[in-house]
Amino acid sequence: MEPMRLQKALALAGVASRRTAEALINEGRVTVNGHPVDKMGMLVEPGHDMISVNGQPVSFNAPPLTLMLNKPAGTICSANPDQGKTVFDLLIGIKERLFTIGRLDKESEGLLLLTNNGDLANRLTHPRYEHQKIYEVTVGWRVSPSALRQLGQPVIIDDKPTLPATVTLIGWNPREQSTTLRFVLREGRNRQIRRLCEAAGLRIRRLIRTQVGALTLGNLKPGAFRPLTRQELATLTDGDDHPAGRIPNE
Numbered sequence: 001m002e003p004m005r006l007q008k009a010l011a012l013a014g015v016a017s018r019r020t021a022e023a024l025i026n027e028g029r030v031t032v033n034g035h036p037v038d039k040m041g042m043l044v045e046p047g048h049d050m051i052s053v054n055g056q057p058v059s060f061n062a063p064p065l066t067l068m069l070n071k072p073a074g075t076i077c078s079a080n081p082d083q084g085k086t087v088f089d090l091l092i093g094i095k096e097r098l099f100t101i102g103r104l105d106k107e108s109e110g111l112l113l114l115t116n117n118g119d120l121a122n123r124l125t126h127p128r129y130e131h132q133k134i135y136e137v138t139v140g141w142r143v144s145p146s147a148l149r150q151l152g153q154p155v156i157i158d159d160k161p162t163l164p165a166t167v168t169l170i171g172w173n174p175r176e177q178s179t180t181l182r183f184v185l186r187e188g189r190n191r192q193i194r195r196l197c198e199a200a201g202l203r204i205r206r207l208i209r210t211q212v213g214a215l216t217l218g219n220l221k222p223g224a225f226r227p228l229t230r231q232e233l234a235t236l237t238d239g240d241d242h243p244a245g246r247i248p249n250e
Contacts, residue, residue: 003043006030009051011118013058016099018122029054065096066115066233069225070217073206077103077112087112090223101125105191110135110209111217114225124236125188131236134211135183135193139202142172143179147200151181155196157189165196178205 010021
């Protein structure tokens with residue numbers, strides 16, 4: 001292979017997205033030919049230089065793989081088992097080293113993408129690419145018209161206002177005393193839906209991500225996963241020149 005920056009090589013090998021790879025380098029967890037690296041910009045030649053992360057050699061021969069997982073509640077997106085049951089525990093039979101594209105918090109459910117394709121992950125998490133995300137959210141009790149309008153308003157996260165969400169009423173369940181809402185987000189802000197509901201005085205009972213771009217969960221059962229088809233992968237990379245948002249962390 002041609003020489004390339006170390007963080008790009010790590011992404012190419014499926015170790016992590018470029019952003020995460022940069023963090024690994026800054027933390028001194030990456031070595032090249034036995035020497036620790038803690039600065040950006042180093043050029044390496046994959047297949048020639050010996051690159052390791054946390055003492056484990058990096059392989060550049062793994063075939064690209066991207067999975068869709070229906071994440072169940074109670075699982076975390078971290079690969080650290082000390083923090084609880086991880087989504088990686090569900091990938092029975094998968095030998096490739098994958099990482100998540102975006103995140104869902106522990107109690108959130110639904111569509112989660114995992115890959116060893118660092119370039120794909122970088123495109124899907126970069127702010128200049130749009131991949132609309134749709135969620136079904138069940139909250140306690142009725143949602144008044146004024147609360148519904150408030151849910152669509154920007155909220156301040158990390159000292160910056162969010163883009164307005166599109167929120168519509170799906171239905172009221174008198175037996176369960178709950179309302180189901182449909183949220184459409186266009187950017188990736190941490191726990192945005194939960195913060196919107198909290199600001200409106202609503203308690204979330206269930207939050208499910210049902211769609212990312214053109215990808216939908218379909219009949220995929222909670223805890224189950226499947227590889228993306230070539231056509232589905234194409235929908236994620238088409239229109240790369242159009243500005244937009246990112247897969248959010250909900």
